[in-house]
Amino acid sequence: xxxxxxxxxxxxxxxxxxxxxxxxxxxxxxxxxxxxxxxxxxxxxxxxxxxxxxxxxxxxxxxxxxxxxxxxxxxxxxxxxxxxxxxxxxxxxxxxxxxxxxxxxxxxxxxxxxxxxxxxxxxxxxxxxxxxxxxxxxxxxxxxxxxxxxxxxxxxxxxxxxxxxxxxxxxxxxxxxxxxxxxxxxxxxxxxxxxxxxxxxxxxxxxxxxxxxxxxxxxxxxxxxxxxxxxxxxxxxxxxxxxxxxxxxxxxxxxxxxxxxxxxxxxxxxxxxxxxxxxxxxxxxxxxxxxxxxxxxxxxxxxxxxxxxxxxxxxxxxxxxxxxxxxxxxxxxxxxxxxxxxxxxxxxxxxxxxx
Numbered sequence: 001x002x003x004x005x006x007x008x009x010x011x012x013x014x015x016x017x018x019x020x021x022x023x024x025x026x027x028x029x030x031x032x033x034x035x036x037x038x039x040x041x042x043x044x045x046x047x048x049x050x051x052x053x054x055x056x057x058x059x060x061x062x063x064x065x066x067x068x069x070x071x072x073x074x075x076x077x078x079x080x081x082x083x084x085x086x087x088x089x090x091x092x093x094x095x096x097x098x099x100x101x102x103x104x105x106x107x108x109x110x111x112x113x114x115x116x117x118x119x120x121x122x123x124x125x126x127x128x129x130x131x132x133x134x135x136x137x138x139x140x141x142x143x144x145x146x147x148x149x150x151x152x153x154x155x156x157x158x159x160x161x162x163x164x165x166x167x168x169x170x171x172x173x174x175x176x177x178x179x180x181x182x183x184x185x186x187x188x189x190x191x192x193x194x195x196x197x198x199x200x201x202x203x204x205x206x207x208x209x210x211x212x213x214x215x216x217x218x219x220x221x222x223x224x225x226x227x228x229x230x231x232x233x234x235x236x237x238x239x240x241x242x243x244x245x246x247x248x249x250x251x252x253x254x255x256x257x258x259x260x261x262x263x264x265x266x267x268x269x270x271x272x273x274x275x276x277x278x279x280x281x282x283x284x285x286x287x288x289x290x291x292x293x294x295x296x297x298x299x300x301x302x303x304x305x306x307x308x309x310x311x312x313x314x315x316x317x318x319x320x321x322x323x324x325x326x327x328x329x330x331x332x333x334x335x336x337x338x339x340x341x342x343x344x345x346x347x348x349x350x351x352x353x354x355x
Contacts, residue, residue, distance in 0.1 A: 013080025014127070016072045017088040023069030025095025025249075029103055030062030031237070032245050036104075063233075070229075078200025082193055082264040083282070084130035086257050090119040090289050096249045097296060106245060111299035115250075118292025122285045129281030136268065138205065139217050142198045146217075151267045158187045158259075162231075174238065181239040182252045185232045190259035192228035194267055195221045250293040257286070 034056040069092075076085045094116045101108035136142055145151065165184050174180045202218040212218055239248045265271050271279065 013076045013085055016076035017085045020069045020072035021088055021091035022095055023065045025092035027062040027066035028096045028245055028249055029099045030058055032240055034059030035241050074196050077196045081270060083261055083270055086260045087123050087126040089253055090123045093119060093250050093253050100245050112296045115292040115296030119289050122288030125285030126282055129278040139202055139215050142201055143217050145267055154266050158191060162187050178243045178247055178251055181235040182255055184235045186255035186259045188228045188231045189256050190263040192225055193260050194263060195225035250296050254290055254293050
């Protein structure tokens, strides 16, 4: 097991992350239901720049669920490494997929169920091989890490690419390509995780009696977190309004997890002290999750009927010899005349009688 597994906060972070996934997965459904109600009423849609969803109670219920989930996620990041907590967000994809098929009449076929199973397996592997992050026990050490040149370059790249997506790609391709708005949410979300981690450290110091409120870094992180969350909510609403929930949720998960893993690796140097088997396990677990998400997304509209199964698995085809005989009969009928010889004989006899 990775180094994170032996820390006292491991099980606390694990439980909070599981609760977070359940609430966040349900929040997608409530928000989508609220947006659908507005669409039926003929109100201006969020994808077209409207904000009528602010008067819909279902949307606010979804926002409340997401708030509870994000709060649990916030606490989980304070107790465990980001590369341990973030992969468990795959469970929110499962919750969203199952609830979508139940309450939104969105299809969840066999491929989607296999994808959900792969996501669970991949998350388990990543938890087992979770990396050990560098200890960050104070705002002073957090400030030193934020000054690291590698993180500064990463943050600048994220901000520049997000601005280009918002002002250049969004007006042109936002209505037709799901990646535009979801990429904005994912890129900004990677920075919000860093803010959450720093604020978690600040709260720990506050509860221990240190004068954290006088530290400017804590307030800067709070303002940055509010801005990041506001941007995420806005563009996630647009993506949910335009595209299917079963598309937005898995794509958002894959991109968001990738961005957070990159940010955590650069900021907290999580990968420097990992042994080879944990590195391979983490990468393999993540690729397994991506494979599951791909199955859940790519084949969501493909109907899966018993006719697609091999003959020996289809109902009523248990006897292979019977299936062979039926196949032979089917092939032989293709080369026979429309009427068998017996029918021909009877037909000619009837014609003679009529004459």
